[in-house]
Amino acid sequence: MHFTMNLNGQVNQMRLPKAKALWPLFETIVNSIQSLEDMKECEEPTVTVVANRIDYGQLTTDGEEEINHFENFVVTDNGEGFTEKNYKSFLEAYSTLKIAKGCKGIGRFLWLKAFAKVDVRSIYYENGKWYKREFEFSLKKVVEPEENCIEIEPPENMQNYTQVSLRGFKSDYRDEVALSLESLAKKIIEHCLPYLIIGGCPKIVIEDNLGERYILNEYYKNLYKDTLHRDDIVIKGKAFSLYHMTVNEGAEKHELHLCANNREVKSYDLAKYIPNLDRKIVTDKQSYYYVGYMTGAYLDESVNSERFEFSFSEAPLLESIGERELTDAALEYIKIYLSDDLIKIKDEKKKRIDEFVRCKKPQYRYLLNHRNDVYDEIPVGLSDERLDLELYKQEQKWEFDIAKQKTQIEEKQKNSATNTEQFMDLFNSYCSSVTQLSQASLAEYVVRRKAVIDLLEKALEITEAGSYSKESRLHSIICPMQITSDEVQFEEMNLWLIDDRLAYHQFLSSDQPMRTLPVLESDVIRRMDIAIFDKAISYSAEEDAINSITIVELKRPQRDDLAADDKNPLNQVLRYVSDIKAGKVKKANGRGFGNVQNAAFYCYVIADITDSLIEDAENAGLNRTPDGEGFFGYNTPRGAYIEVISYDKLVKDAKKRNQVLFDKLFRPKTEHIIALNGD
Numbered sequence: 001m002h003f004t005m006n007l008n009g010q011v012n013q014m015r016l017p018k019a020k021a022l023w024p025l026f027e028t029i030v031n032s033i034q035s036l037e038d039m040k041e042c043e044e045p046t047v048t049v050v051a052n053r054i055d056y057g058q059l060t061t062d063g064e065e066e067i068n069h070f071e072n073f074v075v076t077d078n079g080e081g082f083t084e085k086n087y088k089s090f091l092e093a094y095s096t097l098k099i100a101k102g103c104k105g106i107g108r109f110l111w112l113k114a115f116a117k118v119d120v121r122s123i124y125y126e127n128g129k130w131y132k133r134e135f136e137f138s139l140k141k142v143v144e145p146e147e148n149c150i151e152i153e154p155p156e157n158m159q160n161y162t163q164v165s166l167r168g169f170k171s172d173y174r175d176e177v178a179l180s181l182e183s184l185a186k187k188i189i190e191h192c193l194p195y196l197i198i199g200g201c202p203k204i205v206i207e208d209n210l211g212e213r214y215i216l217n218e219y220y221k222n223l224y225k226d227t228l229h230r231d232d233i234v235i236k237g238k239a240f241s242l243y244h245m246t247v248n249e250g251a252e253k254h255e256l257h258l259c260a261n262n263r264e265v266k267s268y269d270l271a272k273y274i275p276n277l278d279r280k281i282v283t284d285k286q287s288y289y290y291v292g293y294m295t296g297a298y299l300d301e302s303v304n305s306e307r308f309e310f311s312f313s314e315a316p317l318l319e320s321i322g323e324r325e326l327t328d329a330a331l332e333y334i335k336i337y338l339s340d341d342l343i344k345i346k347d348e349k350k351k352r353i354d355e356f357v358r359c360k361k362p363q364y365r366y367l368l369n370h371r372n373d374v375y376d377e378i379p380v381g382l383s384d385e386r387l388d389l390e391l392y393k394q395e396q397k398w399e400f401d402i403a404k405q406k407t408q409i410e411e412k413q414k415n416s417a418t419n420t421e422q423f424m425d426l427f428n429s430y431c432s433s434v435t436q437l438s439q440a441s442l443a444e445y446v447v448r449r450k451a452v453i454d455l456l457e458k459a460l461e462i463t464e465a466g467s468y469s470k471e472s473r474l475h476s477i478i479c480p481m482q483i484t485s486d487e488v489q490f491e492e493m494n495l496w497l498i499d500d501r502l503a504y505h506q507f508l509s510s511d512q513p514m515r516t517l518p519v520l521e522s523d524v525i526r527r528m529d530i531a532i533f534d535k536a537i538s539y540s541a542e543e544d545a546i547n548s549i550t551i552v553e554l555k556r557p558q559r560d561d562l563a564a565d566d567k568n569p570l571n572q573v574l575r576y577v578s579d580i581k582a583g584k585v586k587k588a589n590g591r592g593f594g595n596v597q598n599a600a601f602y603c604y605v606i607a608d609i610t611d612s613l614i615e616d617a618e619n620a621g622l623n624r625t626p627d628g629e630g631f632f633g634y635n636t637p638r639g640a641y642i643e644v645i646s647y648d649k650l651v652k653d654a655k656k657r658n659q660v661l662f663d664k665l666f667r668p669k670t671e672h673i674i675a676l677n678g679d
Contacts, residue, residue: 007112008139010152016113021173022184025049027190028075028164029204030263033195035079035086035162036202042078043159045202050074051184052135054208067179070208072167073114075273081124081131081162089259112139114281116168123161124154130154158494163371181206184212189224193293196220196226196261197243233332235321240296242330242513244337246281246288254281256292256330258310260303264293266310270444273331274338275376276345284604290338294330323526350375355508356387364391371398442576449658452477452494459555462645468557474606475554479530481511497654498604498645502550507533514579519546525581529554531576548600555607557647569613570620570642573603577638601640617644625649 029047036045052067078088111118117138124131135148155161156500178184185206195201196217207213227246232239254270255275270290271278280287286522302310312323335342345350353375357364368374370516371394378390437458456477459469475481479493485508495502507519509531519533530552581597609629622633622642629649633643645653655662662669 008110008392011109011112011139014109014113016110018176021114021176021448022187022191024114024166024495025073025075026343027110028073028166029138029188029192031164032075032077032162033192033202034081035077035081036078037411039078039160044078046078047202047204049075049188049204050077050209050414051181051206057089067210069169069174069179070177070184071174073169074163074165076163078159078161081160082120082122083124083126087133108137110468111137111166114170114173115166117169119163119165119167121161121163121165123155157589167420175611181208181212182214185216188269189216189220190257190291191264191674192262193220193224193257193264194259194295194398197226197293197336216241222290231337233329233333234328235329238296238298238321240294240326241296241299242333243293245291245293248286249289249292252289255289256294256325256327258297258299259293260299260310262295265299265303268327270334273327274335274342276342276349276380277338278379279381281338281341281345283344290333290334292330332369345380346375349378349380353387353391360384361388361391361447364395365390367395367398384387384656395534397457438556449496450653450662452497452660453654456497456654457651460651471556472488474557475511475529479510479554481506483510484508484512495530498552498606500657502532505532505534505550506546507621514576520580522579526576526579528552528576539587546599548602549580550578550602552604552606556606558608559610566575568616568617568624569605569607570644573605573642574635574638574640577601577603578641597639601638603640603642605642605644606647606650607644608648609644613644643673 021424032047036047039045050073051070052072053073054071054223068111079668082090108118116446117140118137120133120135120137122133130152132148132152133149148471170286171444186205189196189429190203192201204214204216206216224245224247227244229244231242233242254274256270257264258266258268260632270292278292280289299310302312304311306393310323312321312326315507353368357368360668374391374394377389377394400635403514441605456474459473459477460469471483477494478497485493493503493508507517509517509528511527511529514529515518517531528551530550532552534548534550551573553573555569605613615630618644620633620635621645622631624631627649629646629652631644
C-alpha cells in the first residue's frame with residue numbers, strides 16, 4: 001500500500017509558523033501518549049525524549065564549550081506500536097482511526113516541514129507473534145510496506161518498543177528553539193499539561209546528549225500541581241473547564257492557554273488584556289506568574305487540522321461562540337481568581353504614581369484627574385524616568401483624542417448638525433478637555449522654571465575642588481552659547497531669569513562676533529555675551545524700527561580681578577553701546593531700520609558684588625539698590641540704562657516673581673494634608 005496523494009504537495013500546503021517550531025516534536029510525544037493509552041497491559045508506561053545537540057562547538061572566553069542547538073530528537077515509548085492497523089492509518093492521509101482522540105490524520109506531515117527525515121523503528125506484539133517494523137519517512141524516500149516488517153523472536157523484556165527519530169532539524173526552525181533543556185521541558189509540559197492535570201499521563205523523561213535529565217511528571221508536581229484550581233464555565237450551553245495555576249518558577253509571563261484534545265493549542269499574553277499583569281506578582285508569601293488552561297468539547301471540535309489554531313465562528317449565530325466571547329469569559333474568571341492580589345497591586349501603583357506626580361511632576365495632575373484610565377495603562381514598577389515617559393505618552397494620547405473631538409465638531413458644523421444634544425455633549429467635553437490640557441501645559445512650564453532656578457543655584461555653589469563654575473556654564477543656563485534666535489527654540493532660552501520681557505524680541509545673539517550679526521553693519525569682532533534687539537512698539541511711526549537694544553554681560557562667580565579697564569564689565573557694556581551706535585542697524589534685506597541713536601539701550605552686568613565691582617559701579621555714578629545686592633543708573637554720555645545684578649539677587653528675584661506659581665503647583669492642598677493626617 002502506498003500513499004495515494006502527492007506527499008510534496010501535501011507538505012507544501014501545510015502551515016508551520018516558526019514560532020511553532022517544536023510542534024512536530026509535540027505531535028510525536030502526544031502520539032506516544034496515545035499509543036500507551038491503547039495498551040491494555042503495560043507495567044510502567046514511559047515516554048523518553050532524547051534531545052541531541054550538534055556535536056561540535058566553539059569554546060567560550062572562559063574555555064568552556066558553548067551549548068549548541070538541538071539537531072535531532074529521538075522519542076521512545078513502550079506503547080502499542082506500528083501494528084498493521086496503525087501502519088495503514090499512517091499511510092492514509094486524513095485517517096479517521098483516532099478521530100475520537102482529536103487526531104486529524106495529518107500530524108505526521110508536520111515532521112517533514114521542520115525535519116529532513118524521520119526514522120521509525122517499532123517492535124510490537126500482534127496476533128500472537130512479535131514483529132519489527134523499520135522505515136524511513138521523507139520527501140525523497142517512499143515507504144515500502146512489503147519490505148519494512150519482519151517477524152522476530154520475542155525480546156528479552158517481552159515489551160513493545162517504538163522509536164521515532166526526527167533528524168535534520170531545518171535551520172529556520174532550529175534557530176527559533178531555546179538552547180536550554182529545561183526550557184524545552186517546560187514547553188512540553190505546557191503543551192501536554194491537560195494530560196498531567198486530568199491524570200493517566202505516562203512517565204515522561206527528557207534528556208540531552210550532555211547528560212542533563214528531567215522527569216516531567218515530577219517537574220510538574222513540584223511547580224504546578226499544588227496551585228491547581230478549577231472553575232466550570234458555561235457559555236451558550238457549552239461546558240468549559242478553566243484550570244488556574246500560580247507558578248513560582250518555570251514561567252516568564254502570565255498566560256491563558258486554550259487546549260483541545262488534551263493538548264495546548266493557543267496562548268494569550270494576559271498583560272495585554274488585564275491591567276497590572278506585566279510582571280511577576282510578588283506577595284508577602286510568594287512570587288508567581290499566573291497560568292490558565294481552558295478545555296472543553298467545543299474547543300476539541302473547533303481546532304484546525306494542524307492543531308495550532310482554532311476555527312472560531314465570529315458570526316452572531318445562536319450556538320456559535322466567537323474567540324472574543326470565549327476569552328472574555330475566561331478573563332472574568334481569571335480576574336476573580338487573582339482579585340486580592342490585583343487590587344493590592346492597583347492600589348500600590350496608584351499610590352506610587354500619585355506621590356510621583358505630587359512631589360516631582362505636578363504638571364500631570366490634570367491628566368490623572370481627567371483620565372482615570374491612565375492608571376491602568378501604565379505598567380507596574382517603573383523607575384522615575386520610565387514613569388515620566390509613560391505619563392508623557394498618556395498626555396500625548398489625550399491631546400490626540402482632543403484633536404479627534406475637534407475634527408468631529410467641525411464635521412458636524414459642516415453638516416449643520418449642531419442643534420442636537422449629542423453635539424452639545426461633544427462640544428462641552430471638548431471645551432473641558434482643552435481647558436484642562438492648557439492648565440497641564442502651564443503646569444509643565446512652571447515646573448521647568450523651577451528646575452532651571454534649581455540648576456542655577458547648584459551652579460553657583462563652590463565645587464569640591466574649591467572653585468566656582470565657569471562663566472560659560474552660567475551663560476548656557478540662561479541662554480545657549482554661540483547661537484542666534486534663528487537657531488534656537490524659544491523654550492531653550494531662559495531670559496526670564498533676568499527679566500520676563502526679554503523673552504519676546506525680534507533678534508537675539510549669544511556669544512557671536514558683532515560683525516557676523518545679520519541686523520548690524522559693523523567691522524567689530526568683539527563678542528557680546530547676549531545682545532537682544534527688540535522691535536518698536538506698535539504705535540511707532542516706523543513699525544520695523546528697533547525700539548530697544550539689551551546687552552547682557554556675565555562674569556564668573558566670585559571673580560575679583562575686574563579693576564583693570566579691559567576687565568571692567570561696566571566699561572565693556574558701554575563700549576558695546578558705542579560700537580553699535582557707530583555702525584548701522586539693518587534689515588535682512590539690507591535696508592536700514594532707521595536711526596539707531598534713538599533706540600533705548602539697557603545694559604545688564606550679572607556678577608557677584610566684589611570689592612572691585614563696587615568700586616567700578618561707584619566710579620560710574622551708579623546707585624545702590626535698596627536690598628544692597630546691586631546697582632542701577634543712567635549713563636548720559638552713552639545714553640544707556642545700566643543695572644548690576646548679583647547672582648544671589650538674580651536667583652532671589654526670579655524665585656519671588658514665580659513664587660505664587662510654585663506655591664499653587666507644589667504646595668499640597670488642604671484636602672491632601674487632611675488625607676495624609678488621616679482626619
